[in-house]
Amino acid sequence: MSIYGTLGNILMVFGIVLIAIGIIGLHKYHDFYIRATIASLIDTAGFISVAMGLLLHHKVSFFTLKIGIIIMLMLLLNPLATHIIVRSAYLSGHGEKKEDKNA
Amino acid sequence: MKYILRSWQTIVISTVFWCILNESFALNRLIEGVVVSVITYLFIYFLFADQSGTSISYRLSILALIKLTIILGWNIYLSSLRAIKIILFQSPSPAPTIVHVHTKAINKWHKCLIANAITLTPGTVTLNLTNDELIVLWLYPTSDEPNEMNKAILGPFEKALCERSLLND
Numbered sequence: 001m002s003i004y005g006t007l008g009n010i011l012m013v014f015g016i017v018l019i020a021i022g023i024i025g026l027h028k029y030h031d032f033y034i035r036a037t038i039a040s041l042i043d044t045a046g047f048i049s050v051a052m053g054l055l056l057h058h059k060v061s062f063f064t065l066k067i068g069i070i071i072m073l074m075l076l077l078n079p080l081a082t083h084i085i086v087r088s089a090y091l092s093g094h095g096e097k098k099e100d101k102n103a
Numbered sequence: 104m105k106y107i108l109r110s111w112q113t114i115v116i117s118t119v120f121w122c123i124l125n126e127s128f129a130l131n132r133l134i135e136g137v138v139v140s141v142i143t144y145l146f147i148y149f150l151f152a153d154q155s156g157t158s159i160s161y162r163l164s165i166l167a168l169i170k171l172t173i174i175l176g177w178n179i180y181l182s183s184l185r186a187i188k189i190i191l192f193q194s195p196s197p198a199p200t201i202v203h204v205h206t207k208a209i210n211k212w213h214k215c216l217i218a219n220a221i222t223l224t225p226g227t228v229t230l231n232l233t234n235d236e237l238i239v240l241w242l243y244p245t246s247d248e249p250n251e252m253n254k255a256i257l258g259p260f261e262k263a264l265c266e267r268s269l270l271n272d
Contacts, residue, residue, distance in 0.1 A: 018183060025190040033199045037242040038186060041225040045183035048176075062126040069123060079222035083229055086240060090201070090230045 008057030015049030022046060032094060036086045043078050110148075114140045171263040175220050178259055182225045189243060200244045201230065204237050204253050206261060213264050220260045227256055 001009075022042035026035055051071050058064050114137065121136035122128050189197050208214045218229040218237060226242040239256055246252055 018187070021187050021190055025186070028190060029196055031196070031199070033240055034197060034242065037199060037226055037228055037240060038190065040222065040228065041183055041186050041190075044223050045179050045225055048179065062123060065123045069120065075223065076219070079219045079229075083218070083222050086228045087230050090238070090240075 004056045008053040008055070011049050011053030011056060013053075015046045015051075015053060018042070018049060019046035032089055033086070036082065036089075040079075040082060043074075043082065047074060047078075110144055113144055117143065167264055171216065171220070171260065174259045174263045175223060178220075178224050182227075185243060186225045197242050198244075199240055199242045202239050202241050202244065202252050202256070204239055204249070204256050206235050206237055206257055208235070208261065208264065216264060217257060217260045221256060 019042050022038060025038035025041065029035055029038065048071065051067055051074075055064050055067050055071075058067075117140035118133060118136035121139055122132050125132050125135075206214060206217055208217055214232060214235075214237075218232050221227050221229045221237070221239060228240045229237055230240055231238040237257070241252075241256065244252075245255055
């Protein structure tokens with residue numbers, strides 16, 4: 001396997017680990033705002049790592065260009081979705097609350 | 104025709120997108136791409152664009168964009184590691200705080216990019232943007248002092264954008 005293939009595999013595994021830890025975080029905390037901030041760990045770091053791993057794993061082709069477009073669109077649109085959800089909660093008066101459970 | 108000539112960059116980028124999605128840069132695909140891009144551009148221009156002359160300038164130097172991307176990538180992974188530490192090893196739950204920070208950016212497009220970068224960084228989410236004030240949800244606040252907060256949340260992104268491009272607008 002080429003060095004790019006190995007690097008790609010490492011990045012993909014790292015991304016999957018980040019996604020797994022993000023999911024643990026979502027189940028561990030019950031406050032909406034904590035969940036919203038932790039969700040970005042899955043959305044951004046996890047997804048970018050997996051997609052970059054895929055980019056490195058394949059030779060330059062239309063497939064990798066499509067992955068590049070997906071990464072770019074994700075970087076522009078994903079924060080927008082998170083922002084809209086959290087902003088709606090903030091404007092509707094959803095307060096910050098302390099977690100009473102030590103999960 | 105003048106609308107189309109004014110936005111030739113948008114049409115070129117859209118055509119390249121079209122060709123990549125169709126997996127071909129053949130002449131017929133290029134012509135198809137240009138036609139679809141022009142029609143789409145005209146629809147967007149007449150239906151959604153602000154035609155009063157006060158539309159936003161989307162200009163951004165390539166150097167600033169590359170710098171922002173590198174700084175953003177670095178910050179995403181740095182914040183991810185901090186978030187992982189909190190999720191796995193911090194026993195009492197974190198106390199997210201809503202803080203108000205002030206940006207030096209004067210251009211709406213740059214403010215939008217900064218707000219986007221903040222939300223992309225794990226641990227911070229932009230809640231609202233009014234004039235030069237950003238309301239940010241911060242998972243692990245490290246300071247109460249406004250200057251320190253500005254430095255921690257906005258610092259790297261403002262540095263990438265402000266140094267060159269903001270002075271030009």
